Amino acid sequence: MTQAVRHDAMRARNLALVLGEVSARGSVTRAALAEITGLAKTTVSKLVGDLIEAGLVIETGVVRVGERGRPGMEVRVSGRRVAAIGLEINVDYLAARVVDLSRSVRIRRTQPVDNRMTSPGDVIAILQDLALSVVDEAVDSGLRVVGGVLAVPGTVDLATGTVHSAPNLGWRDVPLLSLLRTPFPLRVDNEANLAALGELWFGAGHPDFLHVSGEIGVGAGLIVRGELFRGFHGFAGELGHVVVSPGGPPCRCGGHGCLETYAGQDVLLAAANAELGAGIAGLLAELDAGNRDALAACERAGWALGVALSSAVNLVDPGTIVLGGIYAPLFPWIGGVVTETLAARLGQMREVVPSVEVSRLGTEAATLGAAGQVIQQVIADPAALLNA
Amino acid sequence: MTQAVRHDAMRARNLALVLGEVSARGSVTRAALAEITGLAKTTVSKLVGDLIEAGLVIETGVVRVGERGRPGMEVRVSGRRVAAIGLEINVDYLAARVVDLSRSVRIRRTQPVDNRMTSPGDVIAILQDLALSVVDEAVDSGLRVVGGVLAVPGTVDLATGTVHSAPNLGWRDVPLLSLLRTPFPLRVDNEANLAALGELWFGAGHPDFLHVSGEIGVGAGLIVRGELFRGFHGFAGELGHVVVSPGGPPCRCGGHGCLETYAGQDVLLAAANAELGAGIAGLLAELDAGNRDALAACERAGWALGVALSSAVNLVDPGTIVLGGIYAPLFPWIGGVVTETLAARLGQMREVVPSVEVSRLGTEAATLGAAGQVIQQVIADPAALLNA
DNA sequence: CCGAATTAGTCTAAGTTATGGACTAAATAT
DNA sequence: ATATTTAGTCCATAACTTAGACTAATTCGG
Secondary structure (H helix, E strand, O other): OOOOOOHHHHHHHHHHHHHHHHHHHOEEEHHHHHHHHOOOHHHHHHHHHHHHHOOOEEEEEEEOOOOOOOOEEEEEEOOOOEEEEEEEEOOOEEEEEEEEOOOOEEEEEEEEOOOOOOOHHHHHHHHHHHHHHHHHHHHHOOOEEEEEEEEEOOEEEOOOOEEEEEOOOOEEEEOHHHHOOOOOOEEEEEHHHHHHHHHHHHOOOOOOEEEEEEOOOEEEEEEEOOEEEOOOOOOOOOHHHOEOOOOOOEOOOOOEOEOHHHHOHHHHHHHOOOOOOOHHHHHHHHHHOOOHHHHHHHHHHHHHHHHHHHHHHHHHOOOEEEEEEOHHHHHHHHHHHHHHHHHHHHOOOOOOOOOEEEOOOHHHHHHHHHHHHHHHHHHHOHHHHHHO | OOOOOOHHHHHHHHHHHHHHHHHHHOEEEHHHHHHHHOOOHHHHHHHHHHHHHOOOEEEEEEEOOOOOOOOEEEEEEOOOOEEEEEEEEOOOEEEEEEEEOOOOEEEEEEEEOOOOOOOHHHHHHHHHHHHHHHHHHHHHOOOEEEEEEEEEOOEEEOOOOEEEEEOOOOEEEEOHHHHOOOOOOEEEEEHHHHHHHHHHHHOOOOOOEEEEEEOOOEEEEEEEOOEEEOOOOOOOOOHHHOEOOOOOOEOOOOOEOEOHHHHOHHHHHHHOOOOOOOHHHHHHHHHHOOOHHHHHHHHHHHHHHHHHHHHHHHHHOOOEEEEEEOHHHHHHHHHHHHHHHHHHHHOOOOOOOOOEEEOOOHHHHHHHHHHHHHHHHHHHOHHHHHHO
16 A cells, blocks of 8 residues: 655655656756646755755756746756666676666676586675675775665565576575675566666666567566566566467476477577587577578577567567567577567557567666666655665 | 645545545544554544545444443445446447445446447447436435446557457447547446456455456456556457467467467357357356367367466466456366466466466456446545545 | 846745644543 | 543644745846
């Protein structure tokens, strides 16, 4: 249920409203903010004053808005004080990103580690060192890291920060959060979800799409009106196990003919006769060289993706579809088939078939989404930070 | 974005908070409300006073809560003043229901009309007469009908109230809302969505489920945390066109092997060699008589439903699955297969496979959901009604 | 070059709502 | 019969937002 609204909550909401508009518009004058929000000039001035004092917003300079009259003083979100950290454990690397409140990426750090060969305990130790060193660097440049999120390729219990199952890492029931000691509040979340959020805040721009994360598994994150759809238990978006053909190849989930058995990374590499060790780069080389098996594998994967996505479109009606992860570099070979398959299965029903686009972020999406989530939280409720 | 919060908005939200708790708990004392909401006793008293004055809430009587002390005066939502109307156009009938603010169904009216044989104009005329007569009856018993929603089996543009496409009625681009003259504000919405909402407010009780409406087409409404998920264009929940087998029978949507080609009403009847004219009753008779074709058709439909639902569960992660429409009476013959198919495809991945339940409402779900939506709106923002 | 017009931002008195604590009311326990 | 406990009201106060007066900084017209 909603909470009781007292004077302080009223103020908190208006503070968030103002900061949200400043963040969305880049820079605005107080007068414009009053116009936009419907709040009185006085109120806006006071709220902006508080935000400036807290270091969340800075005055950028005088700008003439209309033809005549006193020019306004524009303000924008300050990137000097508050920052957030995004962490990621993936199959073959650990990564950290620091993003400031204005959504500029301040620090990028990626560290190759074969996490399938390493015990969870060791991975966690390395990750903790990485996080601490990155935070030190951030603090040195005057930033205050107010929080962080850790992206993991698997299902996560958000409340406890426990990894329920991460098949690609070979992890089961690892209480990640309680094993990590960080000098900032940390949460753990699913990599596909965070990648979708990353795309939302740092990529495409539109606030309605289904973001597909092709990795060894295939995940998806659905963004509706700028918000992530999680489902009841938080496991929504398991596109990899949507049915493509019920009599198809057996899948590790127990079913048959899931999308993953057609379009997962390992399957693609195997079907293309590319070296598994070379990863996606090897496949790309084969494709460039015109390897028929590789081309056929992509064709098949694209068709399967189209079939699965047609089910997804019918069920959740996304605005557009963004292909990320390994599908981003493979887009030239699969984009066309996906679009055609989708159109063939949806064209009669819908006036508009969602367009299929490429992600602009590549592998960085999840870490950026992770850090972005903390930033978003500050912008959505700055009062929580001021009063803390 | 959120709106500016002024004193009146603060009051409006607290009013909604109090009324919401009263509605959710049946009857409560002011003291308990203060405890629950966190508002001061004084504030609760004033808010409840306003709600009583507006006729939205009434005092029911003195009740002893604790062991000692002055007994509290309980209040509950009043069903005496405010009511809403739910209307439905379906293939072979028109229906109207009047529901009061306490969610009691006050008037039920169903009128058989073969809407496939009747022009939209004539259908609308009959519906308007029905609506007016029902509202008259409601007014006679002291109710004030504050709004209504009309359920239609097809895709609807919510903003304009235009039926985009209703294949079972044979309608295309009918501007329903602008053709209807009603003495209350009216909206038009999709039947499957409203049926899900009906189940939410008048049926199962839990606030997280996927409600499947089996009719000639197969639709679904997803309820998450008590809210309907609509998707970007408002067309989410088209379960009928989720892929069961990509090489399956051709579907009117242009695709192949959609769920509808296995589990739609007409397909079921045809496969069971039941008379199409007799409708679902005919099929039920055949099943009771042990007709092998009919049993096999149900087996096949249940399997297909299970396959499609496994995709749905992977994508949207519903709390439970509720089977409504024709699947409610057919549940004894399909429920088992659906559950088994679902378990076989999901068991390895998830600890908990959503349970498959029957709808308690049958054909009434959509009209109740329609009226309920208006009631819900009043409870979510009573201030809008007070100030109007 | 100066005054009128225009727009931005601040200051102040007033309005609305919630609150805390004192108060009254109505019951049980001793 | 009195103390204790709980429900609900009353009233002075506090925390916001607001409207409108005011000051500041600019352009326009003569």
